[in-house]
Amino acid sequence: MNTAPTSAEPRWLTDEEQRVWRFYMHASTLLEDHLDRQLQRDAGMPHIYYGLLVQLAEAPGRRLRMTELAMNAKITRSRLSHAIARLEKNGWVRREDCPSDKRGQFAVLTDAGHEVLSRTAPGHVSAVRQALFERLSPEQQKSLGEIMEIVAEGLQPNEAGADLPWLR
Amino acid sequence: MNTAPTSAEPRWLTDEEQRVWRFYMHASTLLEDHLDRQLQRDAGMPHIYYGLLVQLAEAPGRRLRMTELAMNAKITRSRLSHAIARLEKNGWVRREDCPSDKRGQFAVLTDAGHEVLSRTAPGHVSAVRQALFERLSPEQQKSLGEIMEIVAEGLQPNEAGADLPWLR
DNA sequence: GAGCTCTCCTTGAAAGTTAAACAAACGAGG
């Protein structure tokens, strides 16, 4: 039971589209849960916090301005403030004032933070590998990359009138 | 049955795999945020709550046992308890005792709940369409479906020794 | 340099999620 794309009618998804959508929702939910659980267990933090540490580790001087980090991680500055506060409490990140702009703050990865990363990264990589790459053919991996690139691009905040989740 | 992730050398991701993984994380984050925002604005609830109503609407008698609903939605029973409590407060769902099992509860979609769904479904479908299907070729859609099916299957709790997120 | 606006980031409260513990009911043996 599904309607053909007639005019002015609320165009539903075709059966096949619905199938794809359900598989997508299903898989992305399971995958995120799986990785969250894995990292909570092995590293003592949720996936997104881990991602913040990774960003910092890769940044020059192991530091980033708050806004830049928020943009990279695709989260609001508010959320980042709370997150960094928690990571600071864990001793994995420290804040530093920006000399050139007194409003600014750097989030800096500490040695302890770096240590946690290098200790837990292999397990995390392995989890990603097992859940995703080991199950897909090279063609499928390539295809997935292309597809997700398109989707991401379409949701970027540079579109006219688009919303700016992480800058509001 | 462990697939021997133990004491494996930290095999990193190739550059290409890393590219794919980043696009995936990036896109799935943006998409989920986008839909959450859309539904919060138009329907007054987060994406997952909307999904619960959809499940109920499709179920025979517009009702499901709590555990079954939790499994369908891939969430824990605990989370479902909280969610249904909220939806009940909104008047969109009501609880009913199960006659055959006194421990059991049904979540039942109310008329108000059904009304919210039919009012907001077109906008949601349109958002999904715009963000995903309109941007992908038929081949890409097909490919995405196959890929996500594989990934989902790999994370299902029927694997020996796998974790059972929604049953723990 | 006074006034205005914008940007950077934080804060506190409300909403949502998680993990662990729990009571009640089932049900398979004994």
Place this chain on the structure above:
DNA sequence: CCTCGTTTGTTTAACTTTCAAGGAGAGCTC
């Protein structure tokens, strides 16, 4: 019956995220 282990669903507290508001510095204009 009765005990043991399981299933069902809820609850509590800790934690994370969101939302709305705000302080404080930067920057611009007159």
